[in-house]
Amino acid sequence: MKIAVTGAGAMGSLFGGRLAMAGNDVTMIAVSPATIETINRDGIVLDDEAGRHVIPVKAKRAEDMGEKPELIMLFTKTLSSRAALEGAKHYIGEDTYILTLQNGLGNIELISEYVGRDKIIAGVTNYASDSKGPGKISSAGSGYVKIMTADLRRSEFLDKVYRTLSDAGFHTSITEDIYTAIWEKAGFNAAINAVTAVCRVPCGGVGSVEEGRRLAAKIAEETAMVANAYGVKASAGSIIRNLENSYIAHKDHFTSMAQDVQKKKKTEVEFINGGIVKKAREKGIEVPYTEAVYDLLRIIEDTYEMQE
Numbered sequence: 001m002k003i004a005v006t007g008a009g010a011m012g013s014l015f016g017g018r019l020a021m022a023g024n025d026v027t028m029i030a031v032s033p034a035t036i037e038t039i040n041r042d043g044i045v046l047d048d049e050a051g052r053h054v055i056p057v058k059a060k061r062a063e064d065m066g067e068k069p070e071l072i073m074l075f076t077k078t079l080s081s082r083a084a085l086e087g088a089k090h091y092i093g094e095d096t097y098i099l100t101l102q103n104g105l106g107n108i109e110l111i112s113e114y115v116g117r118d119k120i121i122a123g124v125t126n127y128a129s130d131s132k133g134p135g136k137i138s139s140a141g142s143g144y145v146k147i148m149t150a151d152l153r154r155s156e157f158l159d160k161v162y163r164t165l166s167d168a169g170f171h172t173s174i175t176e177d178i179y180t181a182i183w184e185k186a187g188f189n190a191a192i193n194a195v196t197a198v199c200r201v202p203c204g205g206v207g208s209v210e211e212g213r214r215l216a217a218k219i220a221e222e223t224a225m226v227a228n229a230y231g232v233k234a235s236a237g238s239i240i241r242n243l244e245n246s247y248i249a250h251k252d253h254f255t256s257m258a259q260d261v262q263k264k265k266k267t268e269v270e271f272i273n274g275g276i277v278k279k280a281r282e283k284g285i286e287v288p289y290t291e292a293v294y295d296l297l298r299i300i301e302d303t304y305e306m307q308e
Contacts, residue, residue, distance in 0.1 A: 001025070001071060001161075002024075003073060004065065006072055006074050006076055007029070007076035007084065008029070010129040011127070017055045019165075022167050024164065026058070030060075038134040040059050044137070045132075045136045062087035065090070065091040068096055069093075070096065070097065072097070074101075078104045078107060079270065085114050092115060096115070099122075101123045101145065103186070103271070104189070104268055104275050105183075105272075106275055108120055118149060118151050121158060122147070122148060122149070122178050124146050125143060125145045126185075126188075127139065127142075128140065146172075146181045158174060180235075184239050186276060187223030188239050189257075190272050191220055191243055192243055194257060194297055197257040197261045198297060202258070203255065204252060206247065207246075207247025216240075217243070220240050223239065223276050225285060261297075264304040266301060267301060269297040273293055277291050
């Protein structure tokens with residue numbers, strides 16, 4: 001399959017690298033000249049349980065893309081999605097699909113401004129990837145990928161994407177309740193990503209403290225309550241089980257949000273905790289734990305220059 005992976009960070013490089021290793025025609029779309037130069041020269045270097053893989057992959061700026069891919073995989077941070085989609089407009093063909101495995105709420109609504117909902121493949125994943133520099137990543141532990149078309153109509157191309165991801169070693173499933181999966185992933189991220197970012201600890205750090213597990217569980221419960229108000233059958237128990245698993249399976253993993261705070265960069269909290277808070281307010285629902293963590297992260301983001 002001809003695939004453009006937009007966003008050459010930790011997750012984009014993991015998926016782009018493994019898809020290329022499986023024989024797909026992958027182009028990494030990046031902004032940083034150093035990242036593009038490094039990937040074109042050295043490929044993507046992936047360290048996982050099987051060892052080190054050096055994977056030849058093309059990398060380009062969006063404006064240098066000439067061909068129209070079958071699939072665009074959107075792996076930018078959500079706050080950069082609109083800019084990425086604007087840059088991709090000239091290589092979104094009539095038959096191009098866009099796949100999002102991004103965190104947070106509102107991704108489908110944004111992508112639908114560029115292609116029809118029948119051309120959007122929405123999904124979630126819990127694979128973990130850590131950046132070790134441009135084009136260099138490490139990934140430990142297994143995970144899952146759940147996908148479905150945004151209009152909830154199964155298609156031949158959806159089946160092709162399923163096979164392509166599975167052949168690349170990703171444990172993939174097609175699920176009709178994708179909106180439940182999206183909300184539950186948002187609740188998971190609002191708990192683990194945001195709390196690890198505020199506390200500046202890896203996933204296992206939250207699970208090692210009773211108060212950490214309790215706070216994360218409260219955020220899970222609030223998220224499920226808001227999702228249910230919108231008719232989405234999200235389960236707090238399911239979110240909490242995934243959190244408990246992350247405390248063990250990814251105990252040493254610093255989430256992307258925690259890494260952003262360490263580097264004093266803007267996080268995705270506006271679209272994760274902030275997205276849940278926004279949806280809650282629309283329904284008149286109080287979500288004090290989710291909102292408190294959101295407020296704390298906004299304070300942290302807006303005062304980087306004051307911090308030691």
